[in-house]
Amino acid sequence: MLRIAVYGKGGIGKSTTSANLSAALAQKGYRVMQIGCDPKADSTRNICGLKEMPTVLDAIREKGSAVKLEDIVKEGYHGILCVEAGGPTPGIGCAGRGIITAFEKLEELHAFSVYQPDIVIYDVLGDVVCGGFAMPIRDGYARHVFVVTSGERMALYAAGNIAEAISNFKRRGYASLEGLILNSRNIEREQEIVEQFAEEIGTKVQKIIPRDALIQSAEDMQKTVVEAYPDSQISREYDSLADLVLKICREKEQKDE
Amino acid sequence: MNRLNKILPPFAPDYSGVCSVLYGLGGMTVIHGPEGCTGNYTGYDEPRWFGADVETVGSGLREIDAILGNEERLISQIKEAAKRSKPAFICITGTPIPMMTGTDFKGIAAEVEYETGIPSFGISTTGFAYYDAGASAAMLAYTKKFGKIQTQKENTIGILGVNAIDFSHREMLYDLKRECEKRGFSVTASLCMDASPEQIREICSVSVNLVVSGSGLQTAQYLYEKFEIPYVTGIPIGKTASDLVFETVKRSAFDHVCRNVILQPQAAGGRILILGERVMANSIRNCLIADHGISGIQVCSIFTPHPEWMLPGDVHADGEKEIAEAMREKNGALVIGDPLFHRLIPGMQEDTFLDFPIQAVSSKVYRDGQWNLIGERAELFAQEIERKMRRKG
Structure with missing residues (x-):
C-alpha cells in the first residue's frame, strides 16, 4: 500500500490536485482512498459529488463509540474511498487534535484492512504544522510527502514550514519529502521562483500543473476535471502526475528496502 | 458529561495502569505531564509505592514546553536520567496535555532508543481512559518488545491481566498461582506482577493463558494470533467454579480454542x-x-x-x-x-x-x-x- 501525503497552504489547490490525482490513479485501476485533513472538509467533495461530506468528527459527535466505517467512508468516482476528518466547533476546540482523533477512529475500525486500498492519499492543510497536522507524516501513516505550492510568498512560506517539520522527524525514520508540485497562478517568473525555493530547501519541482479554466468549470459541476473533461490537456497533465507520483514513490520504497 | 464524578473521586487513569504493569521490571517509566499527574499514581493508585525502589518519574512538563512543542527538553532529560540509572528499558507515557498537543510518543521513544541504545517504547495514554486501558497497552507493548519466540512447553500456563490495581490484595496472586499449580499447571509468568523480566520473556512458550482481567485480553489475543496460544477468560473463584475454570483451561490447551467462562443464571437479574x-x-x-x-x-x-x-x-x-x-x-x-x-x-x-x-x-x-x-x-x-x-x- 502506497501512502502519500499532499500538503499545501489553504486555497493553493491541494484538494484539487489531490482529487484529480486520486481520480487519475483510480482510472488506472488502483483502489484509492483519499482522506481529507482540513476542518473545511471539502477535499473529496468533487469525487463524491455530495454537497456536504459526512466527517469523522461529526459522526463521533453524533454517535460516540457507535460510529461504523460506513458512516464515515463514502465511495465516489471509480470507487475512490472518501473520508473527511472534519473539525471542531468553530471558535473553540482544537483542529489539530481533531485530525488525531479522526485517525485514531479509522485505526480502531481497521479501515485499511477492511477496504484494502492500494494507495492512500492524505490531503492535509499545511498552514499549521502543529502536532495534529503533522500526524499524517508520522509512523504508520504517509511515507511520501508532496507539497503543492505556487510562486506566491505565503504558499512558499507554508511549504518551507512543512519541509522543516519533515526534516525534524528525520531521526524517527518517518516520511520523506518527494518534491513540490507547482500549481501555477501565472505570476511573473513563477517557475524560476519555485525552482529556486526548492533548491534552497533541498528538493525539486516534480511537476508543473498549468492554470486551466476547465478546472473551475469541472468544479462548478462538482466533479474533478479528470472525470468531467477526460480528453482535455489538463486531464492529461493529471494523468502524467499520477504516473510520476507512482514512479517516485515506488523507486523510493525499493531503495529503502 | 456522563463521566463527571460529583460524589466519587476520579477513577485510576490509564497512565497509572501503564506504570503499575511496568513496576519492578527494572525499567524507567516516564509520565510526561505536569507533576500532579505523577502524584495520582504514586499517591493513590499504586498500592506498592511506599518504600519502593522503582523508577517512575514525572517529566515536569512546563506550560511553555507544551506551547512550543519542546520535545528536545524531554528527550535530553530522559537521556540524562538513563545515563545515571541505566534502566533495562524506557517507557514514555502521556497525560492530558501531551494528548492535546499531539505528542508523538512512539517517535520520541524511537529517538531515545536510538540515542541511548536502551530498548524504549512509547504509550499514548491520555489520562481520559481508565487504568485498565493503560495496563493493557503496557502489557502488550512489553510482550511485543521482549517476548522470546520459542517452542511451547506442555502443562505450562501464563496468567494475563494481573496488575496491582485489580489484584491489590497481596495474597490473591499468590493463591491464584497456587490454584494453577494444584491443577497441574506450572505458571511460567504472571503479566505483569510478581514476575521477573526473564519469566515474562518466556510467555510465548506457554501451552495456555488464563485471562484474569480485561487488561490481559489484548496480550492474550496477540499471543493467540502470533503463536496460536489459546486463552481462557475467568478467575477461579469458589470451589466448583474454579473446577470449571480449570476444566475449560485443559480443554482449551488441548483443542486450541479460546473460551470465556461465563455462567448464565437460572433467572434474570433482580436479586x-x-x-x-x-x-x-x-x-x-x-x-x-x-x-x-x-x-x-x-x-x-x-x-x-x-x-x-x-x-x-x-x-x-x-x-x-x-x-x-x-x-x-x-x-x-x-x-x-x-x-x-x-x-x-x-x-x-x-x-x-x-x-x-x-x-x-x-x-x-x-x-x-x-x-x-x-x-x-x-x-x-x-x-x-x-x-x-x-x-x-
Whole structure:
C-alpha cells in the first residue's frame, strides 16, 4: 500500500490536485482512498459529488463509540474511498487534535484492512504544522510527502514550514519529502521562483500543473476535471502526475528496502 | 458529561495502569505531564509505592514546553536520567496535555532508543481512559518488545491481566498461582506482577493463558494470533467454579480454542447486582451460581467496556451517573461494590449493600476490607452474601 501525503497552504489547490490525482490513479485501476485533513472538509467533495461530506468528527459527535466505517467512508468516482476528518466547533476546540482523533477512529475500525486500498492519499492543510497536522507524516501513516505550492510568498512560506517539520522527524525514520508540485497562478517568473525555493530547501519541482479554466468549470459541476473533461490537456497533465507520483514513490520504497 | 464524578473521586487513569504493569521490571517509566499527574499514581493508585525502589518519574512538563512543542527538553532529560540509572528499558507515557498537543510518543521513544541504545517504547495514554486501558497497552507493548519466540512447553500456563490495581490484595496472586499449580499447571509468568523480566520473556512458550482481567485480553489475543496460544477468560473463584475454570483451561490447551467462562443464571437479574471490573464480577457471579445455587444476578461492569463478556441483561457504567442509575434500577437487590458507591444512593439500607473495595475507585481508603476470593477462600464472601440476603428477606 502506497501512502502519500499532499500538503499545501489553504486555497493553493491541494484538494484539487489531490482529487484529480486520486481520480487519475483510480482510472488506472488502483483502489484509492483519499482522506481529507482540513476542518473545511471539502477535499473529496468533487469525487463524491455530495454537497456536504459526512466527517469523522461529526459522526463521533453524533454517535460516540457507535460510529461504523460506513458512516464515515463514502465511495465516489471509480470507487475512490472518501473520508473527511472534519473539525471542531468553530471558535473553540482544537483542529489539530481533531485530525488525531479522526485517525485514531479509522485505526480502531481497521479501515485499511477492511477496504484494502492500494494507495492512500492524505490531503492535509499545511498552514499549521502543529502536532495534529503533522500526524499524517508520522509512523504508520504517509511515507511520501508532496507539497503543492505556487510562486506566491505565503504558499512558499507554508511549504518551507512543512519541509522543516519533515526534516525534524528525520531521526524517527518517518516520511520523506518527494518534491513540490507547482500549481501555477501565472505570476511573473513563477517557475524560476519555485525552482529556486526548492533548491534552497533541498528538493525539486516534480511537476508543473498549468492554470486551466476547465478546472473551475469541472468544479462548478462538482466533479474533478479528470472525470468531467477526460480528453482535455489538463486531464492529461493529471494523468502524467499520477504516473510520476507512482514512479517516485515506488523507486523510493525499493531503495529503502 | 456522563463521566463527571460529583460524589466519587476520579477513577485510576490509564497512565497509572501503564506504570503499575511496568513496576519492578527494572525499567524507567516516564509520565510526561505536569507533576500532579505523577502524584495520582504514586499517591493513590499504586498500592506498592511506599518504600519502593522503582523508577517512575514525572517529566515536569512546563506550560511553555507544551506551547512550543519542546520535545528536545524531554528527550535530553530522559537521556540524562538513563545515563545515571541505566534502566533495562524506557517507557514514555502521556497525560492530558501531551494528548492535546499531539505528542508523538512512539517517535520520541524511537529517538531515545536510538540515542541511548536502551530498548524504549512509547504509550499514548491520555489520562481520559481508565487504568485498565493503560495496563493493557503496557502489557502488550512489553510482550511485543521482549517476548522470546520459542517452542511451547506442555502443562505450562501464563496468567494475563494481573496488575496491582485489580489484584491489590497481596495474597490473591499468590493463591491464584497456587490454584494453577494444584491443577497441574506450572505458571511460567504472571503479566505483569510478581514476575521477573526473564519469566515474562518466556510467555510465548506457554501451552495456555488464563485471562484474569480485561487488561490481559489484548496480550492474550496477540499471543493467540502470533503463536496460536489459546486463552481462557475467568478467575477461579469458589470451589466448583474454579473446577470449571480449570476444566475449560485443559480443554482449551488441548483443542486450541479460546473460551470465556461465563455462567448464565437460572433467572434474570433482580436479586444481586455486582459492580466492578468485568472479569472479576463475572467470576464472582460464576461462583454464586455454581457453588451456591444463587440466581438472579446482574453484573454492571465499570472501567473499559467488554461487550463480548456481557450476558443479556448485563449493563456497563461509564461513570458515577450510570453506576447510580444501575443501583436505583435494582432497588431492593443486594448490591456488591466499592463502599464509596453506597454514597450514591442516600438512605440506602446497610443490609442491601456488601462492601467490595476496588483500588481504582477508593484507593487505600478501604484496603483493609479488600477480599481475597481465589478458590475456596471465596466461601467467607459467599456466606456474607447469603447472610445479607437472609436478613434482607
